[in-house]
Amino acid sequence: MITASADSQHRIDALLLERWDRDPALPALVSGDTVVTMGELRDRVLRAAAALRARGVGPGDRVVVHHERSVEFVVALLGVVFAGAAHAALDVHDPPRRTLRTIEDCAPRALLTSSALRSRFTGMPDLVILTDEDYAVRESSPAPAPAPGPAPVSSSGEDPAVVIYTSGSTGRPKASLISHRALVSRLRALQSTHRMDEHDRMVHHTVCSFDMYLCELYWPLLAGATVVIAAPGRQRDADYLAALIRDHRITTFYCVVSLLELFLLTRDPAERYDGIRQVLTGGEALGPELVKRFHARSTASLTNLYGPSECTIYCTAWVCPRDPGLDTVLIGSAVQDTELWILDEKGVPVADGEPGELHIGGAGLALGYLHRPDLTAERFVTSPAVGPGTRLYRSGDLVRARPDGALEFLGRVDAQVKIRGIRIELGEIEATALRCEGVRQAAVVAHGSGHERRLAAYVVPEEGAGTAELPAAVRRCLRGWLPPYMVPTAVETVDRLPLTPNGKLDRLLLEEWTARRTATPVPATTPVPATTPVLAAPVPPARTPGTLVAVTAADVEAVVSEVWCEALGAAGVDRDDDFFDLGGDSFKVVEVVETLRRRLGTDIPLAALLYEPTVAGLAAELRRLMDMDQESAR
Structure with missing residues (x-):
């Protein structure tokens, strides 16, 4: 087990262990129909820690955690700190290139993931990779002995516990090292002003790229409260979260x-x-x-x-x-x-x-x-x-x-901005754009405010590069390197970037350009090639709910494309474009779904766009809903 020391009150692992030993029967985690008690969580965490320690992981090491939001994700995180190391949680929805670059920067001793995601790391033979199955207890096995704890470790509050990656201005994400002492201090501050106890429940739904997920996990567990884990991919679904809040009190x-x-x-x-x-x-x-x-x-x-x-x-x-x-x-x-x-x-x-x-x-x-x-x-x-x-x-x-x-x-x-609450360094997007073929210079600005805040990119093409096709090519390239919230909604080619009298990029003038273009929309991205059957079909008129009108699949795609262009201020969209990659957010979801309900005369749930965020996917789902409506009308 963990060695007691004068500094144990500043160690998150020591404090959690004391809490779990005090009330092992209390519920710690709820995920769907699964309930994990504090005692069960303790045993699973200690097994994960022991598996890591057996492979040489200890104080001073870093371990990457790459799991969907789940009980296994929580066990993996805690197993790392109980092994004496610091965890770096990476979003499973980030582009593979970005994930691999971040792992290279982190230089972890090990990586914890699920068996379904393990194949993503086959090209890293020197990295110790463990799945949750490597330290799980098989149901067919004899009743397990008490879970072994890790070998005694030197427990200092100054040891790193968490690695948080945020956007970096040079094009390279930067990682903050958070100590046990810092984490414990913040959790105690929260508890002193917003007290929780065993009667409380808190939702864990924040993505691990935003450090507030630490609050959603460590704070209730330390307070003896229950963590209710939101299903993966549902964190943007207000209807789902509202039901979760109600059903789980x-x-x-x-x-x-x-x-x-x-x-x-x-x-x-x-x-x-x-x-x-x-x-x-x-x-x-x-x-x-x-x-x-x-x-x-x-x-x-x-x-x-x-x-x-x-x-x-x-x-x-x-x-x-x-x-x-x-x-x-x-x-x-x-x-x-x-x-x-x-x-x-x-x-x-x-x-x-x-x-x-x-x-x-x-x-x-x-x-x-x-x-x-x-x-x-x-x-x-x-x-x-x-x-x-x-x-x-x-x-x-x-x-x-x-x-x-x-x-x-x-x-x-x-030049740092926030989009949907996540810190973004514009320099990282610009540096990534320069890696795209045909781009000589690049600048990115943010425009709008609140939930309307968007990113716009301006690129100067290399000599001989095709300017008509470049914006769409740049967006495709950026999608391969950056998470969706960092991909600009609009990309526009310009002959030159504006400079201040001292030769620096004139961001204020770029922001003025963007404001004018937003007020009077101009083609900000390459028009969709004629060969792409997105807007090829005529857009059908709005129909009254319950009427039997023949609407083809191409008609529905045309409606979806037109509505997206209106909501996002885009000149054209491809049938495989992702709504959120194009700058869509929760508010745009509401706007788009309400407009589609009126245009198509069909009751469309908000979750339809969350689950099917491409033009083609959403159109297919809408066609299915319309067929059901017509069948009911008959």
């Missing part, structure tokens, strides 16, 4: 701002969420009108959280007041064990109420960036004006303090 829920908006937009206005005690949100700017709409639908508290991965999950919090006159949503004040400083460009504290860059210190700070000493030195700094030896993280966020100490977020000081 969820009391604590986290979601990014855009998902909170989706709940209030798509559910029956009369539906209330009074069963939830507390809702946490963040990742994007939270508007006062959304706060008021939420409070009108629920008695739950609503807390706005803020914080970059480098400070472990969050560093400020603001409980939104039930104020009908609310005009500004703040990001709040420092949480437990945290220091906040607002400094000017010289590293000197600004006057009260003046704007400046937020610098974060305290127990939640990351150890630094993996394999990036230069970047660590650049972002984790000391300021003589603050105090000798005080280590701070330069957030890049502009804020100002209100008289009561709560902070107001004002914007960014660099």
